[in-house]
Amino acid sequence: MATLQNKGAGIDKNNKYDRQLRLWGDHGQSSLETARVCLINATATGTEILKNLVLPGVGSFTIVDGQKVQGEDVGNNFFLTVDSIGKSRAQVATELLSELNEDVSGDFLEENVDDLLQKNPAFLSSFTTVIATQLSEKTLLNLGKVLWERNIPLVVCRCYGFIGYLRLVLKEHTIIESHPDNTHEDLRLDRPFNGLKEFCDKLNLDTMNKKDHSHTPWLVLLYKYLQIWEQKHGGKLPSTYKEKTAFKELIKEGLRKNDEGVPDDEENFDEAIKSVNSSLHATSIPSEIQDLFNDPACLELHPESKNFWVMMRALKEFTRNEGLGFLPVRGTIPDMTSDSERYIQLQTVYRDQAEIDALAVAGHVHSLLHTIGRDEPLKPDRTKKPGTITDSEIKTFCRNAAFLNVVRCRSLQQEYDHDIIYLEELSRHLIDEESPDEGDDTVLYVLLRAADKFFAEFNHFPGYFDNTVDADVPKLKACLNKLILDWGLSSTIKDDYIQEICRYGASELHSVSAFMGGVTAQEVIKVITGQFVPINNTFIYNAQRQTSTTITL
């Protein structure tokens, strides 16, 4: 085993990584920089994946590949050169990939993964994530078993003609910062907390001067007019379309009028009216979070429980006690027309409540840690001991309470057992109720499975040799029919697809590899950083139509 290590040249990482730090923050970057990834097979797809991990600064990578560079490899792989034909593919790719980023160290092991799995599977134990490309079904299942037993995430990627395939295999992945795109604000207008009540009740719209009136934040306006509405409607909030329209009219009546009785232009009132539809939803615990509360990992804490589950349980305890049935207040408000002073005050009101709630959650965390025997105090230098949970972790957890997520993938073995869950998922995707001929790209997955079956039987992929393309078509069809029969699926697959697969002949087109290289690298980054939500569990890319689908197999 050889090591190629670069020395840092002293470029400021804050500058170099600026554009990505804005996405996953310094803590995400730090997770990335301590991660160790392993790539099995330096194919075009494999090196494209690594490229997109080396550039953002993954800690280290190791390539396992027993092959020598061949002419066709140099044709589609940017990280091999023509003068390297005949040399170790692992070594050449490691050298050229290492050039991309001096902060990353690259290793390689010139050995076939089959041999490695037989002789020294423990070698794989040291990695954060293992990435495998272009593996045979048999090797893949072996690898999958070894990593599943060791609880190491496996990411499988494959490119086949115009088809891309990505499979994530991990037991459990917990996500605190999922960074959802569009979310409801957490404003609690339907059940204002004391701080919010006190703040709003202090303000009197009727006695304000004109400027203050038109600069009162719309949050306060909604609070005030909801009080009026509730008085008239037996304490109920406007909920139907009709009620909301009436409520908007009520707000509109509050506009100051000039001497001729014409209403003033007050931007904050416009904003209040616009916010009625989005801001009056009832505060509730999302069903996904309810499910997590009832997850065995949350219910049955033990000394080895992940911090995530300890905090989840504490969150649950909070909702049953201090939270009165609700999650901690998120503590942020959107920007809105206001004078600076009252906006900042209002912002502080929400932030303070979030602090109070997080403190209560922290109380539960500490007593839970005590219960499971993990309540060691902080070391004198206040650094974190493994197993303890810091207040800042708890705050982040609370701020993201509505978006917490857990991904659990089925193992490859479960997939290949073809159980009822698998078959139902396949059928659902293969047959579109409305147009029975047009399922989604899941058909390409079935075809890849048929091609693998073909390979197991004939020791080459259908259409791999120019002179057997036509002869391979009926053979592949037989493989496909056998699969479908074995699975008991009722769907039929058009002959067109079978011909097309034979045309591909297991070719690895660079632009398809590059697409999948981007997608796969990002899924690996999600796994490493614990931010954003990875797929569960299979992604199929159709480069012909530029479409894709995700299925849970």
Next chain:
Amino acid sequence: MKRQRSTITTFITISNISDQAYLILTMEIEWPGRWDHVKKILERTGPFAHPDFEPSPETLNFLKDTCKVLVIGAGGLGCELLKDLALMGFRDIHVIDMDTIDVSNLNRQFLFRAKDVGRAKADVAAAFINSRVPGCRVTPHFAKIQDFDEQFYRDFHIVVCGLDSIIARRWINGMLISMLKYEEGVLDQSSLIPMVDGGTEGFKGNARVILPGITACVECTLGLYPPQVNFPLCTIAHTPRLPEHCIEFVRILLWPKEEPFGAGVSIDGDDPQHIKWILEKSQERASQYNIAGVNYRLTQGVVKRIMPAVASTNAVISAACATEVFKLATSCCAPLNNYMNFNDTNGVYTYTFEAEKLVCCLACSNTPQVLTFTETDKLQEILTHLQVNATYQMKSPGVTTSVEGKNKTLYMQTVKSIEEKTRENLKKTLKELGLEDGQELYVADVTTPNTLTFKLHLGARMDNF
């Protein structure tokens, strides 16, 4: 769809054989197995191939020897595009980029190294590809797209864009459309140059195929670009609430007033001294208002209007674009029709749809636009309309017209002396300016390479809105 397909084939068959065709192949640039992967697709047909696709070794030869592709942008998308195209068999590639390499490019623009900082992106990218991929000849242009004329663009079979500027996208779109030739209202297919366009921001991106004059163009779908968020000046000046408001106050109001680095020195977002000054002043203002969160990263982000960017998304979108260029050049299968959105924040999501051609598109509908105003409307209102209307979104339109056979400039912002002379016109009504019903107005703007002709309709102005 049928019509679209025939277009692409036509464009291949009529393509001129370039001077460099039939380049003598030596072992240095060819070796056994080099094209094995691509050849399977090009030398075999399949049920999903384009109806006119003929499997043959000639197709690969066309890619290698004849097909000329222009890549616009050598940044995040451009570096990837050059690599992807070179490995798919394209050899005659030109790349245009006006930028030099910055440290913050290195996390994704993988053809650049620390030692290249400050050099022209196009030059470094081209040199890298040419040395790594034997036989590939990337020609760099360290220039703006506006530096080249129709003659230059006409030489290419396909144009592919990896740009971060909407204005540049609109300009090249306008250029390709202006090169279309019509005979008695029928498009001459040989004048058509397909455009493949990619864009990314963070974990989101899109790729699209434009067949100018046939499918939706950039102007047809201007509504897909979100308008830039600008904070109201009164918020910045009087009621700041966010850290961004404080930074904008310093950038817009304080800098020109204090001129901290000398008279007339404008802000350089890459100068740490400039950013540091803005940061300190912004923090001062923020503390006056008890606003938290002004830091260096945010300050630089606001001042430079930084978009987050990561290697993976650029790889995905460029690859999709390169696949489309390959399809267009070879007809090995039908191209994307015509727009794909991508987002991998939550799982991996793509959405593919057919963006529709706008019947009255300013750029590609080939019909003159009508502007309806009243005699008493002022010239300013026409200009504002051209700027804010979603289908025009112009930046600094200049308007001329023809009076008694003579050209008359009504307003032009871009040339200072003319701006001063014509400024008064803005306040004049259309009647005062002597404009009549049916009068032609010629509008120039940075968003288009051509002067656009509008017909002025004086009547009820409702139609515009």
